[in-house]
Amino acid sequence: MEKYALFGKMMAQPGKREELLTLLTQAAQLVATAPGCHHYIVYKDAQHPDWIWVSEIWDSVEDHDNSLQIEGCRELIMQAMPLLAGKPEKIELAVVGGKGIS
Amino acid sequence: MEKYALFGKMMAQPGKREELLTLLTQAAQLVATAPGCHHYIVYKDAQHPDWIWVSEIWDSVEDHDNSLQIEGCRELIMQAMPLLAGKPEKIELAVVGGKGIS
Numbered sequence: 001m002e003k004y005a006l007f008g009k010m011m012a013q014p015g016k017r018e019e020l021l022t023l024l025t026q027a028a029q030l031v032a033t034a035p036g037c038h039h040y041i042v043y044k045d046a047q048h049p050d051w052i053w054v055s056e057i058w059d060s061v062e063d064h065d066n067s068l069q070i071e072g073c074r075e076l077i078m079q080a081m082p083l084l085a086g087k088p089e090k091i092e093l094a095v096v097g098g099k100g101i102s
Numbered sequence: 103m104e105k106y107a108l109f110g111k112m113m114a115q116p117g118k119r120e121e122l123l124t125l126l127t128q129a130a131q132l133v134a135t136a137p138g139c140h141h142y143i144v145y146k147d148a149q150h151p152d153w154i155w156v157s158e159i160w161d162s163v164e165d166h167d168n169s170l171q172i173e174g175c176r177e178l179i180m181q182a183m184p185l186l187a188g189k190p191e192k193i194e195l196a197v198v199g200g201k202g203i204s
Contacts, residue, residue: 005145007109007155021198028200039202041159043107043195053109053195055157057143057202093145093155096123098130100141100159100202 003095008054036063105197138165
């Protein structure tokens with residue numbers, strides 16, 4: 001079955017990107033051992049000083065959705081909300097192949 | 103040093119996505135062993151039937167740029183050009199951390 005993937009974009013309030021990055025790397029640690037999680041990688045946008053991207057790869061969209069229920073995840077989301085400038089955006093994908101994913 | 107990353111978006115001519123995906127997975131095989139290449143993953147966009155995304159992670163932007171000179175890569179780019187509807191877009195990034203990248 002094709003793996004589910006997404007690119008998520010978050011725009012931090014001005015000057016809040018580092019704080020938001022800290023929360024996201026904590027989230028990455030929480031979901032790293034979740035069933036079906038292959039990737040959860042956090043990036044800084046090189047052009048936009050307040051933007052953050054995440055790339056996720058999961059066995060299925062259900063595995064991704066379940067991860068939002070992991071203990072600690074909801075708390076991180078609540079902490080992240082006031083740091084965001086606007087609603088996060090996501091690009092939903094299916095993995096075709098390549099290097100870096102088995 | 104922070105790793106260089108990018109998300110690339112390509113829009114195929116209507117009905118040409120599968121053909122373009124074949125070329126991109128060939129490109130992934132070519133660059134897989136290039137110096138500094140950690141990821142080169144090819145995706146189908148779930149919402150747009152003609153769109154393809156690639157996520158790449160490299161030790162440096164120089165390693166990425168050098169990969170375009172690999173034998174066979176230029177040929178694949180030439181084959182891909184007529185399959186594209188418009189110019190590819192890229193989002194340049196720096197890796198912060200997470201699961202799936204060492």
